[in-house]
Amino acid sequence: MDHSPFRVSARPGDRIAELSTPRPIIDETRLAANIERAQRYFDEHGIAFRPHIKTHKIPALARAQVEAGARGINCQKITEAEVFAEAGFDDILITFNIIGDEKIARLKALNDRISALKVTADSAETVKGLADAFTAERPLAVMVECDTGAGRCGVQTPEAAAELAALIAAQRSLRFAGLMTYPRPAGHEAVQAFFTRALALLAQAGIDCPVVSSGGSPSLFEAHLAPVVTEHRAGTYIYNDRSLIRAGHCGQGDCAMHILATVVSRPTADRAVIDAGSKALTSDLLGFADHGLVIGYPEAVITGLSEEHGVIDLSACGAERPRIGQKLLIVPNHTCVISNLFDEMVFHRDGVVTRVEPVAARGLVW
Amino acid sequence: MDHSPFRVSARPGDRIAELSTPRPIIDETRLAANIERAQRYFDEHGIAFRPHIKTHKIPALARAQVEAGARGINCQKITEAEVFAEAGFDDILITFNIIGDEKIARLKALNDRISALKVTADSAETVKGLADAFTAERPLAVMVECDTGAGRCGVQTPEAAAELAALIAAQRSLRFAGLMTYPRPAGHEAVQAFFTRALALLAQAGIDCPVVSSGGSPSLFEAHLAPVVTEHRAGTYIYNDRSLIRAGHCGQGDCAMHILATVVSRPTADRAVIDAGSKALTSDLLGFADHGLVIGYPEAVITGLSEEHGVIDLSACGAERPRIGQKLLIVPNHTCVISNLFDEMVFHRDGVVTRVEPVAARGLVW
Numbered sequence: 024m025d026h027s028p029f030r031v032s033a034r035p036g037d038r039i040a041e042l043s044t045p046r047p048i049i050d051e052t053r054l055a056a057n058i059e060r061a062q063r064y065f066d067e068h069g070i071a072f073r074p075h076i077k078t079h080k081i082p083a084l085a086r087a088q089v090e091a092g093a094r095g096i097n098c099q100k101i102t103e104a105e106v107f108a109e110a111g112f113d114d115i116l117i118t119f120n121i122i123g124d125e126k127i128a129r130l131k132a133l134n135d136r137i138s139a140l141k142v143t144a145d146s147a148e149t150v151k152g153l154a155d156a157f158t159a160e161r162p163l164a165v166m167v168e169c170d171t172g173a174g175r176c177g178v179q180t181p182e183a184a185a186e187l188a189a190l191i192a193a194q195r196s197l198r199f200a201g202l203m204t205y206p207r208p209a210g211h212e213a214v215q216a217f218f219t220r221a222l223a224l225l226a227q228a229g230i231d232c233p234v235v236s237s238g239g240s241p242s243l244f245e246a247h248l249a250p251v252v253t254e255h256r257a258g259t260y261i262y263n264d265r266s267l268i269r270a271g272h273c274g275q276g277d278c279a280m281h282i283l284a285t286v287v288s289r290p291t292a293d294r295a296v297i298d299a300g301s302k303a304l305t306s307d308l309l310g311f312a313d314h315g316l317v318i319g320y321p322e323a324v325i326t327g328l329s330e331e332h333g334v335i336d337l338s339a340c341g342a343e344r345p346r347i348g349q350k351l352l353i354v355p356n357h358t359c360v361i362s363n364l365f366d367e368m369v370f371h372r373d374g375v376v377t378r379v380e381p382v383a384a385r386g387l388v389w
Numbered sequence: 390m391d392h393s394p395f396r397v398s399a400r401p402g403d404r405i406a407e408l409s410t411p412r413p414i415i416d417e418t419r420l421a422a423n424i425e426r427a428q429r430y431f432d433e434h435g436i437a438f439r440p441h442i443k444t445h446k447i448p449a450l451a452r453a454q455v456e457a458g459a460r461g462i463n464c465q466k467i468t469e470a471e472v473f474a475e476a477g478f479d480d481i482l483i484t485f486n487i488i489g490d491e492k493i494a495r496l497k498a499l500n501d502r503i504s505a506l507k508v509t510a511d512s513a514e515t516v517k518g519l520a521d522a523f524t525a526e527r528p529l530a531v532m533v534e535c536d537t538g539a540g541r542c543g544v545q546t547p548e549a550a551a552e553l554a555a556l557i558a559a560q561r562s563l564r565f566a567g568l569m570t571y572p573r574p575a576g577h578e579a580v581q582a583f584f585t586r587a588l589a590l591l592a593q594a595g596i597d598c599p600v601v602s603s604g605g606s607p608s609l610f611e612a613h614l615a616p617v618v619t620e621h622r623a624g625t626y627i628y629n630d631r632s633l634i635r636a637g638h639c640g641q642g643d644c645a646m647h648i649l650a651t652v653v654s655r656p657t658a659d660r661a662v663i664d665a666g667s668k669a670l671t672s673d674l675l676g677f678a679d680h681g682l683v684i685g686y687p688e689a690v691i692t693g694l695s696e697e698h699g700v701i702d703l704s705a706c707g708a709e710r711p712r713i714g715q716k717l718l719i720v721p722n723h724t725c726v727i728s729n730l731f732d733e734m735v736f737h738r739d740g741v742v743t744r745v746e747p748v749a750a751r752g753l754v755w
Binding site: 041043044045046077099100119120122123125126145146148149152170174175176177178179285287288289290291294296298301302305306307308327329330331332334347348359360363364365366385386388389 | 407409410411412443465466485486488489491492511512514515518536540541542543544545651653654655656657660662664667668671672673674693695696697698700713714725726729730731732751752754755
């Protein structure tokens with residue numbers, strides 16, 4: 024959807040303070056530090072790092088992550104993987120049950136195109152659907168997804184994991200590529216216990232398990248507490264957000280994404296309205312009672328969002344309060360969903376725009 | 390952002406049941422009935438209807454609303470108005486405080502282009518910013534936004550409304566175009582009281598008030614309970630959603646938008662996972678504890694959304710439960726924000742795709 028006459032781009036050299044709002048902006052210095060800090064941790068602990076690109080959906084950022092030392096990327100759906108394959112990425116794990124003729128056909132085309140594609144599965148139905156479509160000449164690599172406590176997808180026991188791995192290994196058109204989980208935050212003990220038992224069962228069955236993959240940003244710096252894990256996947260760490268401050272993963276100074284907004288109304292002494300609503304911040308609360316941190320006004324509370332308005336309660340603030348026309352920077356609760364709202368992302372250093380990147384994998388239906 | 394190689398379009402004639410998921414779909418019959426039902430109500434009560442296009446962001450739908458009898462359209466930001474002006478709409482009310490040099494310049498270009506542009510303002514600062522930029526040769530029409538209880542934007546009293554109206558009327562580069570409010574649901578008494586008093590003050594001051602504009606879908610069919618109102622604005626009614634069922638505005642059979650999703654996992658007897666997460670349904674709860682209605686499974690509860698997964702609690706369901714690969718239709722909590730996620734909207738009748746419309750005003754930064 025190219026509506027260039029209405030496109031509101033920023034250009035390198037523009038001053039951030041003069042950009043129209045609302046828009047997300049990314050601090051280059053903090054972005055680079057986040058990439059480097061995480062990679063250094065994984066290098067020190069001998070864990071392969073596979074960043075999840077859903078948070079940024081920008082090929083240039085995935086390149087930076089790989090150049091820093093990441094091994095392959097993680098996508099959440101086929102269309103994300105297609106965009107990144109087009110951009111030159113060859114090692115892609117799609118952590119999703121792929122079901123349905125059209126999706127499997129697209130997956131097959133992707134598998135013909137890149138050399139290191141993997142998917143996950145948590146049921147015999149899913150595995151059989153894949154097995155029927157692929158061939159021994161160009162088999163599909165499939166990992167078993169395990170539920171280690173997050174209560175989303177995944178086989179429920181190590182025994183079930185070993186059984187599904189055996190089913191995959193028995194298909195000539197598939198290759199068993201390892202075990203995968205998306206754990207609860209701080210769920211390392213459960214991850215270690217589940218995978219240790221599953222690995223023992225696989226060894227008994229003579230099935231090689233090349234990769235044991237866990238994930239998550241909130242407990243990223245404790246990934247080593249589950250020593251059985253060989254690979255870690257994480258997305259949000261690259262930008263950070265309020266949920267990761269709360270998790271103890273980072274500080275406010277590590278948050279690279281801010282939403283730039285303008286105060287458009289001061290209806291009362293205790294209320295401000297900004298032009299950032301749910302179509303800029305999203306309604307994702309992630310357990311918070313309010314919608315973001317207002318830089319410079321720590322007592323301000325973003326109490327409610329309409330689609331294009333954000334209502335801020337200033338009643339706990341001091342005498343100095345934001346004025347109509349003033350620009351505010353907001354640390355959002357959750358960055359991943361914000362990337363999915365915008366066609367472009369503006370980057371800056373020292374208050375000046377450095378580049379504008381297309382959010383290439385935004386809004387793909389599936 | 391045109392990523393045609395990865396575009397996953399539906400085509401007229403495709404069967405809905407065979408479309409890949411997740412995606413929103415619009416029932417043509419219900420859509421037409423919603424448009425006709427609301428317009429008939431406003432015609433019967435002699436109220437001008439100005440639909441809010443933010444809900445669909447599709448020029449073809451706005452055309453259908455105008456052809457049914459709507460008078461002008463309502464946008465929430467300049468870029469929406471630009472897209473619709475480009476599509477031929479000439480009577481556009483932007484219900485937003487327009488602030489900042491770049492935005493005001495774009496507003497001026499829009500005012501030069503179409504014959505019936507109006508904006509709202511709720512402060513002297515906003516009014517002065519507009520007055521400085523426009524000219525007596527081509528003045529800008531400005532309505533005063535009044536807070537009648539919703540606690541968002543708006544002057545706080547009828548006296549303040551009359552004062553701001555006088556300020557607008559005193560500017561040669563502006564034209565006072567009336568009073569506007571976005572009320573609380575069922576807030577008709579407060580609307581009637583506020584506007585009645587404000588009109589009396591305006592009459593005393595010799596200021597003509599051409600339009601008194603209220604809005605909202607939840608209480609759309611009670612708009613006549615504030616007889617002072619001459620115009621009503623509403624968006625969500627065109628698709629309807631779970632929030633409007635709860636408000637008593639419509640029934641489940643009037644909901645034109647469904648999210649089509651696939652069951653991708655049945656990890657336990659009581660859990661299903663679908664491929665519709667917050668990037669398809671959004672996290673908008675609108676006061677609900679869960680994320681949508683599952684057609685055919687009224688006891689199913691969508692308890693949690695990740696970005697690409699929806700977790701459904703089946704524990705209250707009977708013996709017949711959704712299976713892996715089965716397609717589900719979901720009535721979302723809130724349709725307006727879903728339109729903003731997708732580049733195209735698929736329409737259907739009797740299970741067959743009729744047309745695919747670009748969501749032309751999606752994801753415009755401001």
